[in-house]
Amino acid sequence: MIVTYNWLKEYVDFSLSPEELSHRLTMAGLEVDAMDHLGAGLDSVIVARLETVEPHPQADRLTCCQVNTGSEVIPVVCGATNHRAGDLVALATVGSVLPGDFKIKKSKIRGYESRGMLCSETELGLARESAGILILPPDLPLGEPLFSALQLKDVRYEIGLTPNRADCLSVVGIAREVAAIAGSRLRLPQPAAVPETSDGIADLARVDIDQPDMCPRYMARLIRSVTIGPSPQWLVRRLETLGLRSINNVVDVTNYVLMELGHPLHAFDFNRLRGGRIQVRAAQEGDRFTTLDGQERLLQSGDAVICDAVGPVALAGIMGGENSEINDQTRDVLLESAYFDSLTIRRTSKRLGIHSESSHRFERGADIAMVPLALERAAVLIQQLAGGELVRGTLDSYVRPLLPRTLQLRRQAANGLLGLDLSLTRMAALLESIGLACRELPDERLEVVVPTGRHDLEREVDLVEEIARLHGYDEIPVTLPVSRILLQKPDARQQLIGRVRDQLVAQGASELINYSFVSPTLWDRLQLADDDLRRQNVRILNPLTEEQSVMRTSLVPSMLETLARNLSYRNTDLTLFELRPVFRVSDQDLPQEGLRLCLALTGRRMPEGWAQTDQMVDFFDLKGLIEGLAQALNLGSVSFVAGSGEPFLHPGKSCCLWSGGLQPRQLGVLGELHPVVQDCFELPQPVFIADLDVEALVALGSAPVCFTPISRYPDVTRDSAFLVDAEVPAQALLDVVQQMRLVDLDEVVLFDLYTGSGVPEGKKSLAIRARYRSREKTLTDEEISQMHGRLVKEVLKKLPAQLR
Template sequence: MILTYNWLKEYVDCDLSPEELAHRLTMTGLEVDSMEKIGEGLDTVIVARLQEVAAHPDADRLTVCRVDTGADVVQVVCGAKNHKTGDLVALAQVGTVLPGDFKIKKSKIRGQESYGMLCSEKELGLAEDAEGILILPADLIPGTPVFDALGLKDVRFELGLTPNRADCLSVVGVAREVAALTGKSLRLPQPLIVEDDAPITEQTSVTIEEPGMCPRYAARLIRGVQIGPSPQWIVRRLESIGLRSINNVVDVTNFVLMELGHPLHAFDFSLLRGGRILVRRAGDGEKFMTLDSQERTLNSGDLTICDAQGPVALAGIMGGENSEIRPDTVDILLESAFFNPPTIRRTSKRLGLHSESSHRFERGADVDMVPRALDRAAALIVEVAGGTLAKGAIDCYPQPIAPRKLSISAEKTSRLLGIDIDIFEIQSLLRSIALAAELAADRKEDVLYVEVPTFRPDLEREVDLIEEVARLKGYEHIPTTMPQGRILCQREPELRSLERRLRDTMVACGFNEVINYSFNSPTLLDRLGLAGDDGRRHQVRLLNPLNEEQSVLRTTLVPSLLQTVAQNLAHRSAADLRLFELRPVFLPRENEDLPEENPRLTALMCGRRSPLGWSQSGETVDFFDIKGVVEELLGHLRLQNLSWRSEVGESFYHPGKSCALYGNEQLLGNLGEIHPRVLSAFEIEQAVFLFDLDLGALSRCGLGRTEFTALSRFPGVYRDSAMLFDETVTAQQILDVVHSAKAQDMEDVVLFDVYRGKGIAGDKKSVAIRVRYRSAEKTLTDEEISKAHGRIIRSLENQLGAEIR
């Protein structure tokens, strides 16, 4: 927000210096980002009269001027064309430093000496653009500093407002804060309305089809205006804050916008087809040409201001070319309205169209300012452009918005701010910013009942009022205290500890963690080939998805990881991948609004087993690589009673190349090679191996503690045995039987070879097992080892039908 010191003083008697005012505003939350003194150091730019204007003898576009400074006559070469003999102009004398650090020196231009420079408004920092030099009023005295003669010395403030302070996006809004700081009274402009024409209701009408998007719309009709330049006082006010003057009618709407903070729009009434206004939603695909000559494609979420045939303005953002004020405009329909902030914010963001109007509406304008701003602008238009004002105003306000009512207690305010403050001081502070604060009727309660005006939509709760008390009281009055806290010894939640341990182990195994969106497309489950009755197909759908590709909450991490692999392979970023994701999936619950969040660990690997090099074979990973990673994870967790089973039941695994993991007869997860059909659906052309673990089930399985066991001082002994088993016997069954035999001093067992082929029946396989025996108390004898090993062999023979080879 940009405003000037002199403009501000029109609404409040401020006796603070500009520097002190900037400090006080900043301390109350209205941070002053910059302060610029207009005209400072430019006293050498003086009023001068052109005694003679002659053509330059050696340049067609230059003139040689004899300039009377009031004390002397000097020669100045000028390149402008809008001046003549007798005009009063702004002369920057030799030695003057103009804005932009441009120093005026004595010079010779095409052979003619020049002792200064005739300045334009742009060169003096009064406007962003200018077509010629500044021609001054004829009643000024030559030799007088220009900024003093025109009363232009001022201070320009730029405030960095937070989005919640829409009430300060106006000069009056800031003046209200200054009045609170200084204890002065706020002076609001009082428009003088003179109505001479026929009633407005006989000449036009307003209809609101979407009161939720446009709660209030008001209009006035002015006939017989004359479009032309604005008076200098309006031009100066607008140019002082960086706005360009357009014409008297448009300038008035911009002036009131900056003065009261409420946007308005003027329509050429003769261009409104049907002579009426309709506020409605736009149609999908409807085209509209805005004032910036850009054609906009609208949709049903956009609100438009229409005449009898179509849009004439994009509500709260920008008017249209088909109804703009033109040099020949005679009759004006003046609009003042209140629009729903989210509506304006969505349309402005979607179209990339930001204006002074949308900036205020999307932050929350004042619904009660609608008629006041309308009357102020109508009175000014009649003053500067002439015309007659129709009797009455149209004010469509179907469902009036009542002021919010809050309460605030002195006890809570004192406790939160850390200062003692009584209820009467709180009342005085809140009333200083126009909040109606009253004590209870019996005055027994230490509570104020506050009616919040509509220009402060940011005050929603008691703590908001307490914040207002703090900033109005002054943050410097709140004592500095050291924070106090207790150090609590809290044990890390078991699930959090599990996640941390799993992440550390996965990284140690050479995997990289990825984080995908929790939203994905429902079609991804089709690519996995999940059955129609699979519980994971019951997904939670978002009410307002960004697009269909992110319209549901994921119920499995598998498709997201496969998409990541596909993108890496497609862009040739990497072919040897080891990725994992440890994130929740979301499963709907009956009669519950929120889904169940179930954390899972899903990882995959593909490509070469080790980096390609002169000493590497380039072998690719297989099922046992991914199974080895899972075994490494489980080894760190020290889980008990684990078992592997070949029946998985997951459609996205390759048949015969997958298995499930159980702990205490509870399913913990699964792993295997991805089915070629699924790989094809994700456009992946190499084998991918994956595991998927349920962290909730893992934590319920019971994590084992890390315990130290002393190393035996005695040697270990190995016994190998090769045995024939039926093809249907699994490795897990063999290991279970070996462990159940409870052979004395058995330390470890591994299956180190499986053979099928010559010499082995087709329904049989040869499995070699190695058992290590070691005692913590003595060196085992051959007889003791043979007895223990025999116990294992007999158990395998009796329970699994094994035969010694």
């Protein structure tokens, strides 16, 4: 929002300097982003009179002027054509520096001396564009600095407002804040009394509101026999100061009142309104309507439109239509002042891509109490600037009154939040300074009536915030908070999840976090069956894009997309994991949420370096990573069972992970990515991936880690090789040994797998190494032989095996 120092003084008396006002506004929550001193450094641009104007003898488009400065007559060569002898003009004398660092020097132009420059409004920074040099009023004193003579010296503030402060989107709104800061009173502009015609507006026009939820109130006045023309200079300069372009006297008045009072208005050419009727209703689906910018708009049933007796003439609260705009032939003006629902305007404005000064205010919430004042103010100004006569009476359709909100404020609660000790009287005075009505209640409470223009004040804490900023943030003392420090120990679930992350990072994996929103097309690329439960997605009501329109039911697709993106950037050696929730459709109001762990490996086994080999990761790297995780969590025995049943995994290079114990439970799947899925995600190299159920890990829990001292006695190892069928897994052999629970058996490992010469077809040789050690004594060779013999017999008994 842009305001000026002098304009604010028209509505409130204050003695703050421009710099102090900027600081006080910023400290009150209205941050001043920029402050410009208009006319500063331009005192050398003076009022001068053209004594003679003659054509330049050597240039068709130049004129040679004799310019009277009040103390001397000097020659100036000018390139404009809109001046003549006797005009008062703006003369930039030699040495002047105009906006844009343009320096005026004494020079010769086509052989004729020029000792200054006749300036246009654009060159002085008073307008964005101009047709020629600035012609001044004839009664200004010669030699007077231009900006002082025209009373243009001012300070312009550009204030950055937060979206909730719609009440400050006007000069009067900012002036209300200044009045509170300076301890003064706000003066609202009072329209002058203007004679009205004998006939009434009700006999000539009519207003109907069909959608009270879209438009609770609509008012209108009629001004007849106006003359459309340019606006006076004071109005043009006011608008230019705010960054608005002058159009004509009627439209300029509506823009001026908009910036002054903050309430949007619209002027219709009354003679182009068919039937002399205004109807506020919802658009019909598929309606087409051309707005003032010449664009045809396709409307929907949720859009609010202003119609005459035939069809739409304006998009309510956003922009008028070409079929009713003010032009040079307009003679009668119907002036609209209304209140439109912010949600309706915001939705239509966003969908159509139209953002106007009007929609900007209605979207954030206008003040319904400002409707009559804005209408009367604009009607009187139009009559004064465009002539004509005001038709008696006002059309006022107020079908759904909006009442002020009433809140209660507790003194103790407010002081507790602010760390102050303000009296209830002081709090009431601060709130009343910005237009809130207060009444004291028992128990040190205030009843506060919030004006209809303060949509941001909804709760008690909002009033506390107003007290804080009006009292002054710099007046709040610095104190140390008094509170108790509570120790919150993570529960067993949180501890286990933390240990999972720590262990994976310790093994060289990097964690990633993807969006929970994914595309529904990912499940096709993952080759999931049509009846797969993971295809039943929770849809998002207002997705940002179709690519993020459903909640994920698996972490695998996002992991594969991340891998593909990294590989495309030539980051080829990756060990990644994601530990995040997935969301499944449930019978409850909220989706079912479960924690999953996705692991992925691809590329070389060792990082790039002088000792790096070309060995690529394989299934057993992923298996080892999971075994290390199970060991770190002390989950007990886990087993890997061939075949996963997952369509995104290679059927011959994948398996399921199961927990041990009396009631085994599937913990997840792992394996090499299926070649078809690999092509669908454009992955140029093999990927090994695991999808684990963290909730199952949590339910399984982890046994406490106990320290066992190392035995002081020596160990002895025995090796044995067994001939088994080729389809018997090595884990079956290890399981038989572990189930024996031999007291002095320290460890058993598989150290060899052999097929080939000497081994029959369909068989394989598995060799184990058992280490024996007692914690109480040194074992004899006989004791070790007996234990190892029992181990071999048990294997031969439980498995179809032969000792080699």
